[in-house]
């Protein structure tokens with residue numbers, strides 16, 4: 001049961017294709033789990049179609065159609081058979097022997113397999129793999145929290161979107177399960193704990209701090225800060 | 237996906253929206269079908285004459301600020317080429333012709349902006365903005381397809397609400413960009429858009 005959905009800003013900016021790419025990946029992933037939001041996006045796209053059909057037309061140049069058909073003819077001659085790369089919709093998680101469903105955008109970003117990612121282990125409970133999305137304002141990663149594992153409490157300097165791909169976790173504000181789209185704003189802090197039965201795999205998109213730093217550092221920064229704070233506290 | 241859920245939705249949509257005001261079917265659906273099945277160039281010419289000027293108008297709104305107008309012409313051709321190539325993937329149960337061509341123009345525009353900005357492309361636009369072939373069925377909202385509702389309600393929107401919709405959907409601006417341009421708080425832009433959408437019977441919880 002999905003309880004957390006993108007709000008009207010995310011859905012509208014997605015339907016008009018005005019969302020930063022990394023956030024659009026998160027919304028796209030949620031849509032594959034959520035028929036309700038998918039229906040909303042269809043409705044919003046219909047609004048676009050309606051307004052589009054009522055635009056004041058702008059004449060195209062006279063030879064435009066002929067030029068287009070020349071391209072069509074040229075294309076038909078050299079047309080190679082379309083090769084569609086079939087990446088599996090699910091893959092076997094080797095540690096848990098369970099199938100993980102990956103939404104299309106995520107499947108593409110991880111090149112089909114979670115195991116081939118560059119994982120960075122952070123303590124016993126958490127490993128993180130950064131993903132490459134050409135988006136200058138956000139960092140994207142897959143988080144894998146061990147079943148029953150607890151992340152250190154951390155605070156965000158920017159907005160954070162989490163889409164749960166497998167398993168579930170909870171924090172002080174609620175519990176979240178597969179497909180949920182969870183937004184944490186700058187300044188909010190939380191301490192997610194994965195439920196006992198399953199590893200929790202999440203797609204995470206973090207707004208970048210104003211001062212740029214290394215990619216991996218930025219992804220881990222909330223956790224690193226936590227450790228530093230603890231350290232300072234114990235020294236003081 | 238051709239589940240029974242979808243075909244029901246399709247006939248519902250046709251009853252609500254695919255048909256014109258007098259119940260006439262959308263004439264452009266047949267044209268797309270002929271292009272898909274017979275590579276019918278005469279029908280494609282009709283589609284081109286009708287849609288290319290609208291596509292150009294849409295793209296001009298989105299790119300006027302940073303590029304010259306010949307670009308809109310070039311991209312219009314790109315969109316119509318995709319209409320030709322993808323005609324067989326058009327599914328009248330999922331979208332009207334207007335909506336389908338709008339999404340192709342929208343994707344072409346964003347794809348162009350991206351390619352211009354950066355060379356590395358780790359993910360295709362089509363991997364993000366796709367008709368999800370997900371096992372989760374689309375929920376039947378009270379009015380899943382809202383074109384009739386849109387047609388009737390759009391004209392009655394207060395000007396400030398019509399304006400933000402115009403900026404979001406036709407000028408391709410995000411909530412943030414609209415807020416900046418109109419010097420309004422983000423929350424005001426969001427509530428205006430949400431209010432406008434609710435009048436079109438698009439009822440988003442938050």
Ligand SMILES: [Zn+2]
Nearest residue numbers: 005006034037
């Ligand atoms: Zn949803």
